[in-house]
Amino acid sequence: MTRQGETDFRTRLQHWLxxxxxxxxxxxxxxxxxxxxxxxxxxxxTDSRILPSYGWVGLENxxxxxxxxHWTTSLTNLGIYxxxxxxxxxxxxxxxxxxxxxxxxxxxxxxxxxxxxxxxxFIVTGTAWKWFxxxxxxxxxxxxxxxxxxxxxxxxxxxxxxxxxLVIAAVWQTSGFVMAMFxxxxxxxxxxxMKAAQIDGASNFNLYRRIVIPLLRPAFLSAFVILAHLAIKxxxxxxxxxxxxxxxxxxxxxxxxxxxxxxxxxxxxxxxSAVIMLMTIAAIMVPYLYAELRERx
Amino acid sequence: MMSAAQTQSxxxxxxxxxxxxLFLLLSALFYLLPFFxxxxxxxxxxxxxxxxxxxxxxxxxxxxxxxxxWSSAQVGVEPTGLRPYFWNSIRMVVPAVxxxxxxxxxxxxxxxxxRFRFDTILFGxxxxxxxxxxxxxxxxxxxxxxxxxxxGSTYGLILVHVVYGIGFSTLYFRNYYAAFxxxxVRAAQIDGARFFQIFxxxxxxxxxxxxxxCVIWQFTNIWNDFLFGASxxxxxGAPMTVALNNLVQxxxxxxxxxxxxxxxxxxxxxxxLVYIVAGRYFVRGLMAGSVKG
Numbered sequence: 001m002t003r004q005g006e007t008d009f010r011t012r013l014q015h016w017l018x019x020x021x022x023x024x025x026x027x028x029x030x031x032x033x034x035x036x037x038x039x040x041x042x043x044x045x046t047d048s049r050i051l052p053s054y055g056w057v058g059l060e061n062x063x064x065x066x067x068x069x070h071w072t073t074s075l076t077n078l079g080i081y082x083x084x085x086x087x088x089x090x091x092x093x094x095x096x097x098x099x100x101x102x103x104x105x106x107x108x109x110x111x112x113x114x115x116x117x118x119x120x121x122f123i124v125t126g127t128a129w130k131w132f133x134x135x136x137x138x139x140x141x142x143x144x145x146x147x148x149x150x151x152x153x154x155x156x157x158x159x160x161x162x163x164x165x166l167v168i169a170a171v172w173q174t175s176g177f178v179m180a181m182f183x184x185x186x187x188x189x190x191x192x193x194m195k196a197a198q199i200d201g202a203s204n205f206n207l208y209r210r211i212v213i214p215l216l217r218p219a220f221l222s223a224f225v226i227l228a229h230l231a232i233k234x235x236x237x238x239x240x241x242x243x244x245x246x247x248x249x250x251x252x253x254x255x256x257x258x259x260x261x262x263x264x265x266x267x268x269x270x271x272x273s274a275v276i277m278l279m280t281i282a283a284i285m286v287p288y289l290y291a292e293l294r295e296r297x
Numbered sequence: 298m299m300s301a302a303q304t305q306s307x308x309x310x311x312x313x314x315x316x317x318x319l320f321l322l323l324s325a326l327f328y329l330l331p332f333f334x335x336x337x338x339x340x341x342x343x344x345x346x347x348x349x350x351x352x353x354x355x356x357x358x359x360x361x362x363x364x365x366x367w368s369s370a371q372v373g374v375e376p377t378g379l380r381p382y383f384w385n386s387i388r389m390v391v392p393a394v395x396x397x398x399x400x401x402x403x404x405x406x407x408x409x410x411x412r413f414r415f416d417t418i419l420f421g422x423x424x425x426x427x428x429x430x431x432x433x434x435x436x437x438x439x440x441x442x443x444x445x446x447x448x449g450s451t452y453g454l455i456l457v458h459v460v461y462g463i464g465f466s467t468l469y470f471r472n473y474y475a476a477f478x479x480x481x482v483r484a485a486q487i488d489g490a491r492f493f494q495i496f497x498x499x500x501x502x503x504x505x506x507x508x509x510x511c512v513i514w515q516f517t518n519i520w521n522d523f524l525f526g527a528s529x530x531x532x533x534g535a536p537m538t539v540a541l542n543n544l545v546q547x548x549x550x551x552x553x554x555x556x557x558x559x560x561x562x563x564x565x566x567x568x569x570l571v572y573i574v575a576g577r578y579f580v581r582g583l584m585a586g587s588v589k590g
Contacts, residue, residue, distance in 0.1 A: 014491060017493075018407040018411035018413070019407075022404055022419075024400070025403075025463050025467070028459075029422060029426050029463060029464070032438070032441075032461075033422075034422070035437075036438065039437040040436055040437060043436060095320070096321070096324060100321065104317070104318070112572075112576050114324065116328070116332075116569070117328060118579075119517055119572035120568060120569065121520070121522075121523060121538050121565070121568075122523075123521075123538045123541055123564070124521075124541065124561045124562075124565040127561040128334045128558070131554065132330070137347070138351065142351055142352050146350075172327065172328065176328065180583065229428055233431075236523045236524070239523070239542065240542065254430065257432040257435075258432070261435065261436060262528070267436060274432040274435070274436075277432055278432075281428060282425075285428045289424055293424075
């Protein structure tokens, strides 16, 4: 009798085991990701300042947020930065991938050089970039020492141009990654299609414009999604390079959220800005992940 | 990969090829430049930096900045150098990588070989967690760490990195195990093998490559993290990236650029070594994290 019960228990245990094994991770994700998201959304409707407090204020934080020039400036900055970053990274990544795909001698040595910035924190490489871009000691100074006295490159200290220095450094960091994505796409193209087009007399330029680049559509989509979400999350870069300055010239939503929540003690407003960041990323990622997961079935 | 590259190459003229090589080499210089600047200036005496040219090689070679960055530079209030923070990072990274990889392997195994209703939705929920802007969890996380008494400690950061690392590690193992023949698992089941036996004897022995990919990815990400470190452990429990930032941004005294650069390279060294030794796997992880499916 007991034996029977024991086997029963063991079979049942085996039946439940997979779910039991999955449940700690699932619980962690549900609490620490989705629970926390709900909590932050809730806080964005409260009068929280230094600490969370639970006085309901409705949409007040959001209306305050949109009236803050600090916030609209960070959004405008993000718009400029994200647009240039995505465009230039894609163009440079594509160019590098296409050129590397021409039976290049030393491809094996070049590829890791293009990609290594992805392995380093921007807090690390930012020290070099900050210095390089600084007019007093960086490239401007070097050019003067080399005899080009009229050379000027003071973007990082200039309110109107500082945002472009973020673009330069960010492109430097991720374009190699985009190159790798496009290269994988190129290597996946059926060589018969290329041969057929060449036999038909298509020029190299047309071959790429009409046939190869359209075939890379999935890689373009992935690159766009990844770059867009990286742009919205950019934080280390700003901290290491400009700290948001000069003035607010390089303030982005990520730095706005941090300073309002933790240094200016306006947690309600900080939370509402985080909610808007999440919504923006969700609008890009959710359809993409949904399509990817459905395709697999 | 090699054969594909050879068959589909396009006929190009001499001028075009020259242009292509020039473009590729100039790009390589662009990518190498910041690291070159850090490296050469980290072995110069300070006078040679402030009075000289950042592009020139050192006239006097010195390792003093490296020694200072490691053991005597002013980080925050204490002249401890980066050494204690380096060990903080190690103490944080090792358990966090270990735990998140094991959990990822188990999750991937369950989600592909023991499928049940709504498993794709659960996976989708985990996957989305990789991409959220972490600002959305900072406030409640700070509260919870405070309540658990883990604020400012390495243990708190381990918890944070395990939680937000699960999404990616699960993704890696799930995609890898999806290609693993389910018949083998079913056959072992009929032979009486149980859940964990199948995992240990059949799945794990063939998981070498994906374990490497996952460990490298998690290691790089967690080592390089700044946002969580700065939010939850900015004092003596700070990880290397936060300490480096404190060193570089400190406004007191003379700016010792050479020490900053040496410190930056010290902070980069672990991930850089991993990249040099196992770059292939790093790229694979990068790609698997972007082109899902």
